Amino acid sequence: MNTFSHRRSRRAGMYALIILSVVILAFPLYWMVVTALTTRSALLDNISVLPSLGNMTLSNFTKILDAHPILTWFGNSVFVTAFSTIIAIIVSTMAAYSMSRFRYKSTNFLGFFLLVVRMLPETLLVVPLYMMFTNMRLINNYASLIISNITFIIPFSTWMMKGYFDSIPTTLEEAARIDGCSRIQAVRKVIVPLATPGIAATATYSAILGWSEFLFARTFITQPDKWTITVGISSLMGEYTIIWGEVMAAAAISIIPIALVFIFLEKYMVAGVTAGAVKG
Amino acid sequence: MAAKVKVLKTKSERKNHTMAVTFALPAAVFSLALIIYPLFTTIKLSFQDVKFIGSLTDDAKGFTVANYTKLFSNADFWNALGRSILFTFCALSISFLIGLGLAILLNKKFHFQKLVRTLILLAWPIPGVIVGLLFTWLFDGNYGIINTILKSLHIIDQNVKWISTGNTAMITVITATIWKSYPFFTLTLLAGLKGISEDYYEAASIDGANAWQKFTKITLPALQSVIVTSLLLNGLWIFRNYDLVYTITGGGPNQATETLPLLLYNQAFKYYNMGYASTIGMISLLVCSIFVILAMPSLKKQFY
Numbered sequence: 047m048n049t050f051s052h053r054r055s056r057r058a059g060m061y062a063l064i065i066l067s068v069v070i071l072a073f074p075l076y077w078m079v080v081t082a083l084t085t086r087s088a089l090l091d092n093i094s095v096l097p098s099l100g101n102m103t104l105s106n107f108t109k110i111l112d113a114h115p116i117l118t119w120f121g122n123s124v125f126v127t128a129f130s131t132i133i134a135i136i137v138s139t140m141a142a143y144s145m146s147r148f149r150y151k152s153t154n155f156l157g158f159f160l161l162v163v164r165m166l167p168e169t170l171l172v173v174p175l176y177m178m179f180t181n182m183r184l185i186n187n188y189a190s191l192i193i194s195n196i197t198f199i200i201p202f203s204t205w206m207m208k209g210y211f212d213s214i215p216t217t218l219e220e221a222a223r224i225d226g227c228s229r230i231q232a233v234r235k236v237i238v239p240l241a242t243p244g245i246a247a248t249a250t251y252s253a254i255l256g257w258s259e260f261l262f263a264r265t266f267i268t269q270p271d272k273w274t275i276t277v278g279i280s281s282l283m284g285e286y287t288i289i290w291g292e293v294m295a296a297a298a299i300s301i302i303p304i305a306l307v308f309i310f311l312e313k314y315m316v317a318g319v320t321a322g323a324v325k326g
Numbered sequence: 327m328a329a330k331v332k333v334l335k336t337k338s339e340r341k342n343h344t345m346a347v348t349f350a351l352p353a354a355v356f357s358l359a360l361i362i363y364p365l366f367t368t369i370k371l372s373f374q375d376v377k378f379i380g381s382l383t384d385d386a387k388g389f390t391v392a393n394y395t396k397l398f399s400n401a402d403f404w405n406a407l408g409r410s411i412l413f414t415f416c417a418l419s420i421s422f423l424i425g426l427g428l429a430i431l432l433n434k435k436f437h438f439q440k441l442v443r444t445l446i447l448l449a450w451p452i453p454g455v456i457v458g459l460l461f462t463w464l465f466d467g468n469y470g471i472i473n474t475i476l477k478s479l480h481i482i483d484q485n486v487k488w489i490s491t492g493n494t495a496m497i498t499v500i501t502a503t504i505w506k507s508y509p510f511f512t513l514t515l516l517a518g519l520k521g522i523s524e525d526y527y528e529a530a531s532i533d534g535a536n537a538w539q540k541f542t543k544i545t546l547p548a549l550q551s552v553i554v555t556s557l558l559l560n561g562l563w564i565f566r567n568y569d570l571v572y573t574i575t576g577g578g579p580n581q582a583t584e585t586l587p588l589l590l591y592n593q594a595f596k597y598y599n600m601g602y603a604s605t606i607g608m609i610s611l612l613v614c615s616i617f618v619i620l621a622m623p624s625l626k627k628q629f630y
Binding site: 061068071075077089093094095136143147148160162166171174193196204260290297315 | 342343345346347349350352353354356357360361363364365367368371378428431434436440442443444445446447448449450451452453454455456457458459460461462463464466469471474475505508513558559562565566568569572573586587590591594595600603604607608610611614615617618625
C-alpha cells in the first residue's frame, strides 16, 4: 500500500516535471506566435504572458508582406534549399553506400576525411570561398550558394546515411544478386527502398541545414531581391524602429516549412539518429 | 579495419573496387574543390599581408609572419579567444545537462509522449538567425517579456537592459545558444538510451541498486561514446557559431560578445584584411583540432 502511493506520487512528480519543461522550453516559440498576432499598441503596453483576445490581429502579417519582399525571399530559400538538398542527398547516398559496403583504403580515407571536414569552421572557409567565387564571377549567383551548401551538407548526410546502410544486412543484396540482379539493380530495387526512412531523415536534416544557412548567403548574395529568407529577415533588425509584431510575423512565416517538415518527419529523425549518428 | 583492406586479385573484386570509387567520387570531388583547396588558400593568405576589394590588392607580396605577430600582440584577439572559450563552455555544459535530463525524461512512458517530444525538440530546426531575433525580442530592455516575468516574480525591481550592457548581453547570447543546442543532445542521447537493454536495470534492481547507482553504473558508461561525440559536435557548433551571436548583439556592446567568428568576419568583410582574417581562421582551426584530437578515440569507436 505504501509503495503504491509512493509510486503514484513519483508519477505525479514526473508529470509535473514534463509540464514544467514543455512550458519553459516551448515558451519562446509560443511568444513568437503571440507577438505576431498582437497589435502594436498592446505590445508597448506591458502585455501579460496570457494575451487577451481583444488585442489579436492579423495586420502584422499583411503589413510586413506589403513592406518587404518576404515571399520573394521565401521563394529564393525554397529554391536554394531544394536544390542543395536533392544534390547533397544523391551524392551522399552514393558515398555512404560505398563506405558501408566496401572497405577499401580509398573509401575508409574518404570517411575519415569527411569526418574531419565536418569539424571545420564555416567562417574559416568563407574568406577563400568569397575570393574564389568573386574570381569566377559567381557572386549574386545562386550557384555559389548551392555549391557551398552542398559541400557543408555532404559530411553530415553521408555519415548519417552510412549508419543507416550499416543497419541493412548485406544478405539481402546477396539474395537479390543470386536471383539475377546486377549490383546496381540490387541497390536500386532492394537497398534504396529499405533505406527510404533513412533517406527521409537525412533529407530532413539536410533541408534544415540548407534553410538555416546564413553566413554564405549573407556573403555571396548582395542584391536584396536575391536574398534568402534568413538574410532578408535579419535585415529587418537594421531598421530605425523595429516593429516587433511585424518582425515576429515574418519570423513565423519563415519557420513554417521547416517546422512542418520536422513535425512530419520527426519519427524518422529519431529512428535515423538511432541507426545513423549513434551506434550503441 | 586493416584486415578488411584486401589486395585486389580477381576480376569481380576489381569491378567492386571500381564501383566503390565511382560511388564515392562525387563526394570526394565536392570536398576537395570546396574545402581542401580553400583551406590551402587560407593557409597561404595567413602568411600574406593582403587586402581584397574585388580582387587581391597585391598578389606579388612575399610571405611574412606579420599577421601572426600582429595577432598575438593584439589584445582584441586574446579577449575574443577567451570570450569564445567561456561562451562555449557555459553554453555547452548547461545545454548538455538540460539535454541529458530531457532524454531521460522522454525515455519514460507517459501520455501524449509524441506531442511532448515534438514540443521539446521543436527548437532544433529553427534557424540561428530566427533564434537570435526571437531572443532579442524576449530580452528587449523596454518591452521584453523576460523583464515582465522577472518583475512579476519580484526577482528584479526595474527593467534590465539585457542586450545593451556587457555581462547581461553575454548571458542573453548564452541563453539563446542553450535553447538552440539542447535538442541535439536530447535527440542523440535519447537514441543512445533506447539502445540500452532493460535487462541491465532489472538485474541491478534485484541486486538492490538505487536509481543513482543505476544511472552512474549502467546509463553513463553505456552512453559514454555517444556523450563524447555529441559534446564534440555541439561544442564545435557553438564555438564556431556566427549567425546567432551576430543577430543578437553583432559582437557588442563594446565588443563584450565579440567571439572569434565575429572578429574574423569583421576583419574580412568590414575592413577587407583578408590575410589577417585568415590568421584568425587558422587559430580557430587549431582550437577545433584540439577538441577533435581529444575526442578521437571515442569518435573512432563510434564511427568505425
